[in-house]
Structure formats: C-alpha cells, structure tokens
Amino acid sequence: MSGQTWEIPSGFIPIYPGVDYTPPPIPSVDGPAQHVLKIPVAGPAPFNTLAVVRGRGAIGSGLISDDEMHRTVWRVSTHLKIPSYDPDRPVLDQLRHSTAASIVAMSSGGQIGIEHDDGSDFQVAVDEIVAEPYVDEDTKRFYVDIRTANLHNQTSSVDYLEMTSWVLYYDPATKPLDEQIVVIIPTFPDPIDTAAVIPGAAGEEWH
Amino acid sequence: MAELDVTDPAQVASHQVLEADLGIGGRRLVVASGIARPEWKIDSDEVHRGDWTVHLHIPADRIEQVTTHVGLASIGNDDTGYGFATDTASVTVNPTTGELDLTVGLALMGEPSTLNRFAYQVVAVVVSTVSEISGTIRWPRRLFEPPTLSVSDTAPHFTIQLNDRETRPSGGPFGGVIETLTPILAGEVTLVAMTDTEVRAKYRILNPPKGRELRVTVATDIRAPGAGSVLVGPAAGVEDVFTLTLDDPGRSGVDFELVVQVIA
Numbered sequence: 108m109s110g111q112t113w114e115i116p117s118g119f120i121p122i123y124p125g126v127d128y129t130p131p132p133i134p135s136v137d138g139p140a141q142h143v144l145k146i147p148v149a150g151p152a153p154f155n156t157l158a159v160v161r162g163r164g165a166i167g168s169g170l171i172s173d174d175e176m177h178r179t180v181w182r183v184s185t186h187l188k189i190p191s192y193d194p195d196r197p198v199l200d201q202l203r204h205s206t207a208a209s210i211v212a213m214s215s216g217g218q219i220g221i222e223h224d225d226g227s228d229f230q231v232a233v234d235e236i237v238a239e240p241y242v243d244e245d246t247k248r249f250y251v252d253i254r255t256a257n258l259h260n261q262t263s264s265v266d267y268l269e270m271t272s273w274v275l276y277y278d279p280a281t282k283p284l285d286e287q288i289v290v291i292i293p294t295f296p297d298p299i300d301t302a303a304v305i306p307g308a309a310g311e312e313w314h
Numbered sequence: 315m316a317e318l319d320v321t322d323p324a325q326v327a328s329h330q331v332l333e334a335d336l337g338i339g340g341r342r343l344v345v346a347s348g349i350a351r352p353e354w355k356i357d358s359d360e361v362h363r364g365d366w367t368v369h370l371h372i373p374a375d376r377i378e379q380v381t382t383h384v385g386l387a388s389i390g391n392d393d394t395g396y397g398f399a400t401d402t403a404s405v406t407v408n409p410t411t412g413e414l415d416l417t418v419g420l421a422l423m424g425e426p427s428t429l430n431r432f433a434y435q436v437v438a439v440v441v442s443t444v445s446e447i448s449g450t451i452r453w454p455r456r457l458f459e460p461p462t463l464s465v466s467d468t469a470p471h472f473t474i475q476l477n478d479r480e481t482r483p484s485g486g487p488f489g490g491v492i493e494t495l496t497p498i499l500a501g502e503v504t505l506v507a508m509t510d511t512e513v514r515a516k517y518r519i520l521n522p523p524k525g526r527e528l529r530v531t532v533a534t535d536i537r538a539p540g541a542g543s544v545l546v547g548p549a550a551g552v553e554d555v556f557t558l559t560l561d562d563p564g565r566s567g568v569d570f571e572l573v574v575q576v577i578a
Contacts, residue, residue: 149337157334157343205332207347207435209385232388233433235349236328258390271383271435273332273345 143187147281154203156278159271160185160249163211166231166266167257174260176230180252182241183208183270187249191277194244201276206236206251208270215264227261233268240272249274318350319369326350327431331372340441341378346370346414347435349387357426361397366432368416373523374440375412375560380405381437384418388431397423400432411525412560414438445563447476447501447519449552451532453572455513457544458536463506468515472534474501476519479529479555495529522565524558532570542574 144159162183171177192201213231237252251272257264320329329348336343352366384400402419416436422429451472460467477495484490501519508514522528531554532546548554549569556565 146334146343148334148343150335151333154334157332203332205330205345205347205435206328207349207383207385207433209383209387209433210389211385226393228390228392230388230390230428232431233349234327234388234431236330236347238328238330256388261393269385271347273347273437275332275334 143185145278145281147283148275153277154275155283156276156281158187158274158276160187160274161269161271162251163267163269164253164255166210166233166255166268172259172261172263174228174258176256176258178234178254178256180237180254181268182250182252183268185249185251185272187272187274188247189242189249189274189276189278190247191279192242192244192247194242198242199239202240202242202249203275204240204249204251204272206240206270206272208233208236208251208253208268210266211269212267213264215262228258229260229262229264230256230258231264231266232256236270315365315367316352317367317369318352320348320371324351326368329370331370336439340443342440342442344372344374344414344438344440345435346372346416346438347433349431349433350418351431352420353428353430354420354422355426355428356422356424358423359395359425361421361423363401363419363421366418366420368418368434369408369411370414370416370436372414372440373412373442373521374407374414374438375443375563376441377405377407377414377438378441379439382416383433383435385433386429386431387433388429390428390430391424392426394425394427395423396427397421398427398429403434405436405438407560408525409560411523412563413525414440442521443563445521445558447522447528447530447565447568449517449530449566449568449570451503451515451517451546451570451572452549453513453536454574455508455511457538457572457574459508459513460506463508465503465506468506468513469503471536472503472515472517472532474503474517474519475499475531475533476501476522477529477531479527493529495531498523501530522558522563524560524563527555527557529555530568530570534572536572538574540576542576545573545575546570547573 146157148157162185164181164183235254241250318325320326327349332345334343350368382403384403389398399421404417408415475497476499477497480494481491484492501517503515503517505516538544549571552569
C-alpha cells in the first residue's frame with residue numbers, strides 16, 4: 108500500500124450495533140492515493156487522453172430497518188483531474204466516460220426489531236450510473252454520481268460499491284502519438300565468460 | 315440461456331460505450347459499461363445456475379484483446395439463507411451480426427432470492443475490416459448527360475440509401491406482404507463514365523450492418539423528356555434485398571437502371 112493513503116468513507120459510523128464489520132478502505136481524495144492510469148490516444152477529436160480511475164462509495168442510506176426502500180445518489184470521488192475543464196461549457200462536450208459499479212462488500216447483522224417473525228428481508232442495489240458526471244470547477248476533480256437503493260426489514264447491513272471509470276478527455280500535457288517516437292538503442296552485452304562458475308551447474312555445490 | 319439487449323432500458327441500464335482510436339492499423343479500444351437487468355427470482359434452497367447474454371451492439375469483426383469485469387449490482391432475499399454469484403464472463407463476436415456479445419454465468423439460491431441486476435465492463439481492442447455494398451447505376455445518355463465526368467455533376471441527382479427492411483402480411487385475400495423501409499446509411503457516387511449510348515455511375519455504401527435484412531434503394535430527380543416518367547429499379551437478375559454476415563460482410567454488383575416509362 109505504499110504511495111497510497113486511505114480514509115474512512117463518508118457516512119461511516121464507527122460502531123454499527125449488531126454488525127461487526129469494518130468498511131473497505133477508500134482512497135483519500137487529498138493524498139497521493141490510488142494511481143490514475145493515463146493512455147495517449149489518437150482520437151476521436153478533440154480527445155487525446157484515456158484515463159482509468161477507480162472509486163468506492165456507500166450503498167443506500169445505512170442501517171435503517173423500516174421495510175422502506177431508501178434511494179440515494181452517491182457522488183463518488185476519483186483522483187482524476189480534467190485540466191482543460193471549462194465550467195461554462197457542457198461537461199459531456201469536454202469528456203466521455205464509461206463507468207461500471209458493483210457491490211464490493213456487504214455484511215449483515217442478526218435479526219433485529221421489537222418483534223421477531225419470519226419476515227426479515229433485504230434489497231441492496233446499484234441501480235444506475237448517472238450519464239452526466241460532475242467536475243469540480245475549482246479543483247477540476249472528476250466525480251461520478253451513482254443511484255443506489257437499499258431496504259431492510261428486521262435486519263440491516265453495511266454495503267459498499269466499487270466503480271471503475273474510463274474517461275476520454277483532452278489533456279494539454281499529453282504529447283501527440285506521432286511525437287512519441289520510441290528510439291531503440293542497441294546494446295552490446297559483455298563477452299560471456301565461459302569460465303565463470305554457474306551456480307547449480309554440474310560440479311558446483313549448491314545450497 | 316436468456317438474452318438482454320442494451321437498446322432496451324428495461325433490460326440494460328446505464329449502457330455507456332467509449333471508443334478510442336489507438337492510431338495503429340484501424341484498432342479501436344472499446345469500453346462498454348452498464349447494468350444488466352436479468353430480474354431473476356427463485357424460491358429454492360438449492361443453488362441454481364444460468365447464462366445471460368447481453369447483446370452489446372458494438373461492431374467488431376475481430377477481437378484482439380479483451381478483459382471483462384462483472385459484479386453483483388442488485389440483490390435481495392426474504393428471511394432465508396442465500397447465495398448470489400457472477401461466476402463467469404466471456405465476450406465473443408456474434409457470427410450473425412458481427413457485434414460483441416457478453417455472456418455471464420449467474421448463480422442464485424434462496425427462498426426466495428432475487429438477482430435483479432449485475433454490472434459489467436468490457437474492455438476490448440477490436441479490429442473492424444472495411445466492408446461495402448457497391449454497384450452501378452446506368453441510364454441512356456439521351457436521358458441525362460452530365461456536363462463533365464466529375465462526380466459532383468452527377469451525384470446531386472441521386473439519393474442512394476441502405477434501408478432496414480421489415481415485412482408483415484398484408485392480410486388481404488390474395489396474400490402478399492407490406493414492406494417497411496427505414497433508411498440507415500447513405501451511399502455515395504464514386505466514379506462516372508460514359509459510352510456513346512450510356513452513362514454509368516458507380517456507387518458504394520460503407521460499413522453496412524450485419525444480421526439484418528437490408529434493401530438498397532436509389533431515387534433520382536432526372537426527368538424524362540415529354541410525357542414519360544423515369545423509374546429506377548434493380549437491373550435484371552440483381553437481388554437488392556439481402557442479409558450480410560460476418561463471413562459475407564459486403565455485396566458487389568447491386569446494379570440499378572433508369573428506364574423511361576412512356577405514358578400513352
């Protein structure tokens with residue numbers, strides 16, 4: 108985990124009655140944290156960079172057990188910054204993204220409630236990735252909004268999602284592909300010393 | 315085996331496709347993400363397994379590299395032991411449509427349990443070969459003689475279209491079908507040539523879709539002299555209705571002729 112810092116996810120309460128569970132670590136938005144993979148691409152214009160980022164967030168509204176569906180939109184942060192982002196232009200003119208999110212962790216406690224019967228049930232859902240992402244106009248950080256839902260009746264659980272987002276955007280720091288010339292410099296190995304002792308070879312003691 | 319289609323929001327939510335030109339030999343990096351909705355419910359204390367295929371509608375004649383992630387997105391249970399799993403995932407090129415299909419193996423147990431949704435992300439490097447429909451449009455030189463052999467002098471007089479073709483029974487006493495054509499691609503004139511008696515315009519329609527019944531249509535604004543009218547139709551022996559496949563991705567010789575029908 109060197110080079111990464113972690114923080115407790117938003118909405119996390121350290122003690123969940125009845126649920127002995129620690130949530131998955133979530134990369135800090137302020138530290139060096141999770142790396143962003145950036146790939147130079149030739150297009151489509153005006154884009155020249157493809158980035159891969161991951162983020163984590165909570166699902167639903169926590170440990171409420173009232174047999175009601177609780178729908179929540181979570182804004183999942185990433186470590187990608189869109190340097191050319193202009194808040195006065197539509198965001199989808201400035202980037203494209205393809206994002207998937209699924210349940211990464213789920214832990215349930217025992218049956219709870221004043222009266223116990225055979226009616227406990229749950230639903231945990233990542234329903235939709237909001238097509239239009241959010242970019243902070245000050246930090247230029249890229250976020251994805253995810254619609255989630257959960258329902259608990261006479262039980263409760265803590266649930267988290269992980270998302271992977273591929274983002275196509277323009278980065279002035281990315282060099283055009285035709286400028287990224289790879290020069291292969293031939294190297295000449297040292298002469299092989301055939302008299303050298305090869306470890307493990309026949310005649311050599313090997314420990 | 316059940317099938318889900320990304321064009322139907324009731325079957326797949328949040329389908330997002332991102333394509334990047336890798337700048338090498340027509341290779342494209344394709345990222346397709348979404349949330350499929352099998353809405354699978356069972357009432358059993360035994361694990362049930364099944365495959366779901368998601369039709370992604372991404373053209374790709376060949377997959378060079380692919381990696382796929384799938385995961386649970388919406389699950390539920392009512393007061394029993396349960397099991398939920400996305401066990402397997404694979405991506406193939408559908409041999410009929412030439413498009414990517416994602417097949418996911420799911421497992422479910424509970425009395426009852428529901429596996430309403432699963433998330434997917436397909437990352438692939440694909441190669442699409444250029445295919446085309448081509449042919450020649452011919453007409454008598456006396457009917458219309460372009461001032462030059464430049465394509466720009468002839469092309470504006472023709473509307474060349476590739477259409478999706480659907481038919482349904484007409485329901486009348488004599489049988490027959492009613493044809494519905496939906497334009498999907500436009501063709502272009504690429505070359506014009508003349509003989510002493512005839513003008514020929516070559517045309518092409520690039521990258522036609524596979525696995526669908528298609529019909530090429532040509533319309534013209536060329537008028538017949540006098541009281542006649544100009545009709546455009548396929549040349550004798552030419553089939554202008556066909557279905558393309560991965561093994562047969564293009565069609566040549568789809569020729570048309572302009573004929574003058576004289577009104578008596």
